[in-house]
Each structure stands twice: as C-alpha cells, then as structure tokens.
Amino acid sequence: MAKTKTVFVCQNCAYKSPKWIGKCPSCNSWNSFVEELETQEKASLKKTAKISPGSIKKLENISQKQNGRLTAPFSELNRVLGGGIVQGSLVLLGGEPGIGKSTLVLQTALKLTNTTVLYVSGEESPEQIKMRADRICKPESNIYILSEINIHKILDGICEAKPDLVIIDSIQTIFDEDLSSSPGTVSQVRACTQIFQEYAKKNQLSFLLIGHINKDGNIAGPMALEHIVDVVIQFEGDNNNYFRLLRAKKNRYGSTAEIGVFEMTNTGLNEIPDPGMLLLPDDITDMSGIAIAAMNEGARTLMLEIQALATTSVYSAPQRTATGFDIRRLHMLLAVVEKRLGIRLGQKDVFLNIAGGIKVNDTGVDLAVIAALLSSVFDKVIHRNTCLMGEVSLSGQIRPVPNIDQRLLEVKRMGFNKVFISKFQKTSIKNEKDFNILKIEKVNNLSPLLFD
Numbered sequence: 001m002a003k004t005k006t007v008f009v010c011q012n013c014a015y016k017s018p019k020w021i022g023k024c025p026s027c028n029s030w031n032s033f034v035e036e037l038e039t040q041e042k043a044s045l046k047k048t049a050k051i052s053p054g055s056i057k058k059l060e061n062i063s064q065k066q067n068g069r070l071t072a073p074f075s076e077l078n079r080v081l082g083g084g085i086v087q088g089s090l091v092l093l094g095g096e097p098g099i100g101k102s103t104l105v106l107q108t109a110l111k112l113t114n115t116t117v118l119y120v121s122g123e124e125s126p127e128q129i130k131m132r133a134d135r136i137c138k139p140e141s142n143i144y145i146l147s148e149i150n151i152h153k154i155l156d157g158i159c160e161a162k163p164d165l166v167i168i169d170s171i172q173t174i175f176d177e178d179l180s181s182s183p184g185t186v187s188q189v190r191a192c193t194q195i196f197q198e199y200a201k202k203n204q205l206s207f208l209l210i211g212h213i214n215k216d217g218n219i220a221g222p223m224a225l226e227h228i229v230d231v232v233i234q235f236e237g238d239n240n241n242y243f244r245l246l247r248a249k250k251n252r253y254g255s256t257a258e259i260g261v262f263e264m265t266n267t268g269l270n271e272i273p274d275p276g277m278l279l280l281p282d283d284i285t286d287m288s289g290i291a292i293a294a295m296n297e298g299a300r301t302l303m304l305e306i307q308a309l310a311t312t313s314v315y316s317a318p319q320r321t322a323t324g325f326d327i328r329r330l331h332m333l334l335a336v337v338e339k340r341l342g343i344r345l346g347q348k349d350v351f352l353n354i355a356g357g358i359k360v361n362d363t364g365v366d367l368a369v370i371a372a373l374l375s376s377v378f379d380k381v382i383h384r385n386t387c388l389m390g391e392v393s394l395s396g397q398i399r400p401v402p403n404i405d406q407r408l409l410e411v412k413r414m415g416f417n418k419v420f421i422s423k424f425q426k427t428s429i430k431n432e433k434d435f436n437i438l439k440i441e442k443v444n445n446l447s448p449l450l451f452d
C-alpha cells in the first residue's frame with residue numbers, strides 16, 4: 001500500500017514542517033508539532049462548488065429528529081450522561097490507569113440485555129475479559145469481543161458484528177497505518193477518534209471510547225480529543241479508596257453538573273445513590289486542623305473533610321502543598337489570612353488535603369479551608385457538629401454559594417447542627433431549636449465563633 005504523505009503541523013500557529021521539531025520557528029512554542037495527513041489545500045475564490053438545493057434551511061423549519069438514547073443499566077451513569085448514551089454519539093471515558101474504567105464499561109455491556117455490544121480491546125486478551133466478566137456478573141450472549149488495534153480492521157469488525165454500541169478499550173492503543181507515528185501519540189489518537197466520529201455520525205452507531213489520562217488530567221495531550229467527541233466523562237478517585245466519582249466534563253446532550261458515585265468491590269462496581277456522608281470517615285475524632293465543608297455537585301451535596309497542617313518551616317522558602325484542591329486558590333486564601341487576620345504564615349509550611357482523594361471544583365469550600373487552617377495554627381478543635389460553606393473573596397468577605405437551600409437541607413439531614421454561611425446569603429431555611437445557622441460577613445468574624 002502506498003504511504004500517504006504526512007506533515008507536522010504546529011498546533012499553535014499552523015506552521016508546517018516535513019520533520020518533527022521541538023520548537024516552532026514561527027511562534028516559538030515548544031512541543032507543539034503533531035503529525036497530520038497532508039491535504040492539498042488551494043484556497044481560491046474563483047473555484048466554487050454548487051450545494052444541493054434546500055441545503056440552507058430556516059432554523060424554525062428544521063424538524064427536530066430526536067435521536068434515541070441507549071439507557072445504561074447504571075442510573076449513576078445515566079445521570080452523568082444526561083439520560084443515557086445518545087444514538088450516533090461518541091462518549092469518551094477518561095481516568096487514570098487502574099481506576100476501574102474497563103470494569104465500568106464491561107459491567108455496563110454485560111447488563112445491557114437487549115443491545116448488541118462489540119467490545120474492542122487493545123489491552124486485554126479475550127480470555128482475560130472473559131475471566132473478569134465471570135467474576136463480576138453472569139455473561140450475556142449478545143456481547144462480542146474483538147482483540148484488535150488496527151482501526152481499519154476494527155471498522156471491518158463493526159460491519160460484520162452489526163452492534164448497537166461499540167466499546168473501544170482504549171483509544172490510545174488503536175492506530176491508523178496511514179500515519180507513521182506510533183499508537184498513543186496525539187496524532188494517532190486524534191486521527192482514530194476523528195474516524196470513529198465520522199463513522200458514528202454516518203451510521204448512527206454509538207461509541208464508548210476509553211482514554212487514559214496523563215498526570216495533568218488531560219486525555220492524550222491538551223484538548224486533543226475533547227472537541228472531537230460529543231461527551232467527555234471522567235472517572236476519579238483514589239486507588240487506595242473504594243469509592244469512585246464519575247463526572248461529565250463536556251456534554252452536548254445534557255448538563256455537566258451531575259456526578260455519579262460508585263464503590264469498587266471484589267465483584268465489580270456498585271452504585272451509591274445516597275453518598276452524602278460517604279467521604280467522611282466514620283471515626284472522626286476531635287483533632288485540630290480538620291473542618292467539614294458541604295460541597296455541591298449538580299443535584300448532590302457531599303460532605304468533605306478538609307485537613308490542614310501549618311508547621312514551622314525548616315527551609316528558607318516554605319512549602320505549600322495541596323492535594324485535591326487548586327494550589328493557586330490555596331495561595332490566595334493564605335494571602336487573605338495573612339492580610340485580613342494578621343496571622344504570619346510566611347515562615348510556615350502549609351499542607352492541605354481533601355480526604356478521600358477527590359478533586360474539589362466548588363469555591364464554596366473556601367471557608368472550610370480557612371477554618372481548617374485556623375484550627376491548625378491555633379491548635380484548637382472544631383467540634384464535629386460544625387459545617388461551613390462560603391466563598392472567600394480577596395477582601396476577606398464571605399460570599400454566598402449557589403444552591404444553599406439544598407445544601408442546608410442535606411447538612412441538617414446528616415445531623416450537623418452548627419452551620420456557617422455568608423451574611424449575604426438568601427435562604428428560606430430558618431434557624432431551629434437544634435439547627436443553628438451562623439451568618440458571618442468577614443473572615444475576621446470566624447474564629448471567635450468557631451472554637452466554642
């Protein structure tokens with residue numbers, strides 16, 4: 001077969017080079033060259049092509065063709081997908097290696113009784129998949145396994161098996177022989193995803209692609225795939241912990257606010273429909289440096305344990321480390337504490353950890369981070385019936401958080417009875433005999449009320 005010509009293109013400024021180069025001579029960006037198939041582009045105004053009559057339509061005259069959705073057997077997965085896998089769509093499931101992506105998709109496939117599924121694996125042999133399937137659930141007969149990494153052979157396999165859903169595990173192992181770069185490189189992964197996308201739209205077939213994420217949290221290079229696929233969901237959690245969170249990063253057919261919660265057991269993944277207290281250990285003892293926050297994710301409120309430790313530094317440049325929390329936001333909150341509360345943190349190492357290995361995106365936990373920090377600095381205990389929610393601004397003011405009523409109801413249900421919120425927060429939930437809502441205006445008002 002004749003080799004197709006390829007060219008290396010800078011992803012920043014579209015400069016083309018016949019060879020891979022590390023630094024773009026045009027825009028000076030590093031590591032931005034990606035191999036692409038060469039297309040003969042001759043832009044000319046003289047050349048026009050006729051479009052077929054009726055191609056331009058008035059928006060109001062376009063009839064809404066509702067694509068069917070394939071309802072997944074997990075309601076937690078459906079919630080994140082916005083109601084199921086849309087026919088003809090490409091869903092990308094990302095996650096760190098070993099988090100449970102293959103287990104989730106295999107379990108989903110095994111439970112889809114009236115659907116034909118083709119499971120393409122480039123990582124595991126059919127025997128390994130069979131062994132796993134036997135362990136997690138009784139295998140159904142309508143799931144076909146194909147162990148293949150060549151994309152053109154996979155497409156041939158799809159034509160033969162005629163499935164309703166194709167699972168690709170994982171997209172990083174698949175390659176297109178027209179490109180000379182090896183499987184897993186940005187150009188291969190992108191080219192293969194584009195081919196699947198085209199095939200999906202043409203044949204109204206749904207694809208579920210698995211993608212390993214690198215340590216920056218990106219799937220095979222920055223934004224390489226996210227704009228091609230229709231839905232991006234991510235599986236997160238701590239390998240040492242049993243629970244997993246499923247989040248939508250992009251969804252063309254629904255909201256990205258929802259999360260799904262699962263636990264990993266020795267017989268596969270189980271859903272957790274009521275995860276409120278899941279992330280809190282059963283045995284919270286009264287120790288300094290710990291504060292509880294109520295985090296909101298879509299229709300869910302989760303209680304989080306925020307751990308902080310401030311110790312005298314032995315280095316000239318003190319360390320700041322955050323796990324599960326944005327380090328720049330921690331720097332900002334430390335600056336607010338220094339300036340507004342006058343607490344000297346310049347000589348202290350500060351460590352922050354969100355228990356359970358989850359990553360926090362909600363700025364509503366700011367107040368709890370400051371509370372945990374104050375608790376560590378003063379070595380005073382925050383009683384475990386206390387919960388905090390509020391965003392902290394640069395001026396030290398406590399700002400309102402969204403969905404407060406929902407959070408407060410959940411906090412009450414979980415048995416917390418002392419809750420700190422912003423003074424500017426409007427809520428219909430009132431103070432009750434056993435439920436005390438403390439409204440504070442500034443971080444300065446926090447510590448006198450926190451440790452009693």
Ligand code: TYD
Nearest residue numbers: 097098099100101102103264265266267268
């Ligand atoms: P896997 O789905 O292979 O992860 P990924 O595809 O994301 O790399 O799951 C890997 C881990 O899950 C493995 O280390 C063991 C654990 N596991 C269980 O605890 N119970 C089970 O029933 C299964 C199938 C896996």
Ligand code: MG
Nearest residue numbers: 101102123169
């Ligand atoms: Mg896997």
